[in-house]
Amino acid sequence: MLAGECGAAIQLAMEILTKIGDIYEAEEMIEIASAHTVMTPYRDIMDAGVEICEKFAKLGAKYSVPTTLDPAGMDLQRWRELKIPESYAEKQMRIVRAQEKLGGIPVWTCVPYLHGNVPMPGQHLGWSESSAVVFANSVLGARTNRLTAVVDMAAGIAGRVPKFGLHLDENRQGEILVKINVKSKFLTDADYPIIGYFIGKHVGDKIPVLTGIPRNVSTDQLKNMGAAMAASGSVALYHIAGVTPEAKTLTRILRKGVWEDTLELGTKELKQTKEEMCTTGVGEVDFIAVGCPHYSIMEIRKLAALLKGKKIHKGIKFWIYTTKYVEMLAKRAGYSSIIEAAGAQILTETCMLVSPIDIYGFKTLMTDSGKCAQYAPTLCKTEVLYGSIEDCVKTAIKGSLY
Numbered sequence: 522m523l524a525g526e527c528g529a530a531i532q533l534a535m536e537i538l539t540k541i542g543d544i545y546e547a548e549e550m551i552e553i554a555s556a557h558t559v560m561t562p563y564r565d566i567m568d569a570g571v572e573i574c575e576k577f578a579k580l581g582a583k584y585s586v587p588t589t590l591d592p593a594g595m596d597l598q599r600w601r602e603l604k605i606p607e608s609y610a611e612k613q614m615r616i617v618r619a620q621e622k623l624g625g626i627p628v629w630t631c632v633p634y635l636h637g638n639v640p641m642p643g644q645h646l647g648w649s650e651s652s653a654v655v656f657a658n659s660v661l662g663a664r665t666n667r668l669t670a671v672v673d674m675a676a677g678i679a680g681r682v683p684k685f686g687l688h689l690d691e692n693r694q695g696e697i698l699v700k701i702n703v704k705s706k707f708l709t710d711a712d713y714p715i716i717g718y719f720i721g722k723h724v725g726d727k728i729p730v731l732t733g734i735p736r737n738v739s740t741d742q743l744k745n746m747g748a749a750m751a752a753s754g755s756v757a758l759y760h761i762a763g764v765t766p767e768a769k770t771l772t773r774i775l776r777k778g779v780w781e782d783t784l785e786l787g788t789k790e791l792k793q794t795k796e797e798m799c800t801t802g803v804g805e806v807d808f809i810a811v812g813c814p815h816y817s818i819m820e821i822r823k824l825a826a827l828l829k830g831k832k833i834h835k836g837i838k839f840w841i842y843t844t845k846y847v848e849m850l851a852k853r854a855g856y857s858s859i860i861e862a863a864g865a866q867i868l869t870e871t872c873m874l875v876s877p878i879d880i881y882g883f884k885t886l887m888t889d890s891g892k893c894a895q896y897a898p899t900l901c902k903t904e905v906l907y908g909s910i911e912d913c914v915k916t917a918i919k920g921s922l923y
């Protein structure tokens with residue numbers, strides 16, 4: 522492959538992968554079950570990214586393993602209505618066309634594991650998108666490093682990644698014990714992103730092992746906690762004793778049965794961390810953005826119940842980010858009509874952080890996402906308020922902070 526016997530596109534992909542392998546002293550390549558690429562939003566990958574996508578397409582590259590696509594840099598259907606500049610949209614559509622030629626699976630989402638790219642425990646992957654990587658490693662027990670843009674495309678084309686880091690058993694052991702000292706019956710949906718944010722801040726790129734998370738924790742709670750952990754720190758794998766697949770028991774998952782450090786999180790830390798996640802505590806809110814990671818149908822269902830019969834204040838935009846598939850389900854289930862009647866809008870295949878939100882000049886963004894709270898001040902150029910979805914809805918109706 523590296524010698525060019527399988528064509529120029531595969532040769533280029535292998536050149537990229539072998540360079541990465543050399544840097545990390547990998548001894549061999551390993552075949553992967555799937556890839557997931559972030560070479561998708563123009564806002565992030567810019568002109569150089571467009572050129573790389575088109576270069577691979579021109580060389581005749583095809584993804585050799587199923588490769589799903591992360592969100593695009595705009596709602597691919599409503600972009601005119603949303604006043605996205607033509608010049609930006611034109612570049613975004615060049616990325617779309619190039620990815621189509623490569624055979625990328627157009628889920629345009631950061632939750633590929635809810636949309637057909639569902640690895641089995643122990644399978645090796647070539648994924649990027651920090652929130653998806655941490656979910657695949659921790660909740661599904663699959664194995665992937667946090668790849669970067671371009672390397673993820675190369676992995677999908679070659680169907681291989683260099684074997685290092687989280688592909689190896691010895692690098693998947695827990696390093697820091699995190700005790701959640703809050704009675705599980707008092708943990709709410711809104712606490713999970715806070716827990717994730719707290720852990721990410723304190724552990725950086727270490728592997729935390731959590732105790733105190735109930736066995737009936739939901740997929741969405743884990744999705745939202747992991748995304749926050751991977752954003753405030755760079756966690757790519759966590760274990761929950763007795764819950765996640767590689768953490769059957771605490772002693773088995775902690776490195777050599779011991780740990781480097783112990784963190785404790787109680788109600789006091791929850792409250793303090795929530796405050797840290799906000800850059801302001803007062804004033805008008807003009808933008809409520811939820812769906813980071815993309816909302817599941819369960820989350821849309823909950824939101825529709827909260828919005829039923831209500832009216833959002835006219836000074837507020839309330840945007841919900843999700844996928845085409847979830848949008849279709851929401852329409853069929855009648856959730857979309859409730860949400861739209863209240864004045865909120867479902868947007869698809871993009872999100873608040875990878876689209877050019879700054880063009881609207883919003884001042885204060887409220888969100889139920891820990892990842893969004895971390896990045897919004899720099900990427901959306903707004904003040905940020907973190908709150909539960911219940912508080913987001915109350916604020917939307919009142920027109921200012923609830």
Ligand code: F3S
Pocket residue numbers: 591592630631652748812813814815842871872873874875892893
């Ligand atoms: Fe997904 Fe955008 Fe958040 S890609 S995880 S919704 S930043």
